[in-house]
Amino acid sequence: MKTLFCLLALVAVVASFAVLPKVPTEQDGALNCLMCEVGVRVAENPADREAHTVEDKFDAECKKDLGAIPFAEKECEKYGNSKLDPIINELEGGTAPEDVCRKLKECPSN
Secondary structure (H helix, E strand, O other), X not given: OHHHHHHHHHHHHHHHHXXXXXXXXXXXXXXXXXXXXHXXXXXXXXXXXXXXXXXXXXXXXXXXXXXXXXXXXHHHHHHHHHXXXXXXXXXXXXXXXXXXXXXXXXXXXX
């Protein structure tokens, strides 16, 4: 009976952690800012803004810049899939490259 109670308590604790949303940390913000800057750098040239070209360049540059960070490959891929289009849209809309990441709230304002 004690074993069953302990097992149920353990399942309840694990389930509560699985349901809680991830709270962004300062490190997450710095990583997003860095990845945004890489995205702007690779999409800055209008001739290279074709989606697959930017995505391929972003993956290569991001992995090169963040290679020492564990799980960088997955983070680069995830970021590229969700954030490259807004970066390209800002650049095509005339936002200066140095302002894109602040405007998208990926980097803090100075």
